[in-house]
Amino acid sequence: MLRRIHDSERGANPVEYAAVILLVAGILNAPRKEEDMGISLFIEDQVHKRRYMGGVSELGFNRIFEQAENGTLISHVHPHADTMFNSSQLQLILRELDDISTKNAEFETEIESFRVLVREVIKNRGYLWFSGD
Known part of the structure; x- marks a missing residue:
């Protein structure tokens, strides 16, 4: 046709x-289910050279975002838009991860993996980039 x-x-x-x-x-x-949509995770260095880390759900980080309290930086990662955090914001996110960990000990493995990634980005003075569907 x-x-x-x-x-x-x-x-x-x-x-x-x-x-x-x-x-x-x-x-x-x-209609699409929310879990069918993915958020891709990238880390960027100071000159914005981007490296793909994987999908948020395949890395197990989606469970962390589901537990984030409203108003936190983590809660602002949008499934359909891009969200970027700089090193200063990532320092706050480490504290938010501690709060989530205290309330949700069963997610400690995912939280620790996310902490490692965040610390790497901070160490390199880079950015954590979430690219929504």
Whole structure:
């Protein structure tokens, strides 16, 4: 059908255009589960050279974000937008991780992995970049 719409000799009728519009709208509005959407995690150095670390859920960090209290820096990581933290903000995030760890000892493995990553970024005076779906 798409080939017929773009046929310069024949053109397309309004029904064919409407069918394509409905098809595209259906694809764009198809329901997706939150867990199907991913946040990619990158670390950047001072000159913004970016290194991919993996997906937040595959690294197990999504459980940390679910436990973050409203108003904390961690709670502002958005699943559909980019979020970047600098070294100063990451110092605060280390304290937030301590709070989450105190209340959720069962997540200590994931929290410690995240702490290691945060400390590496701070040591290199870089940035932690979350790229939402």
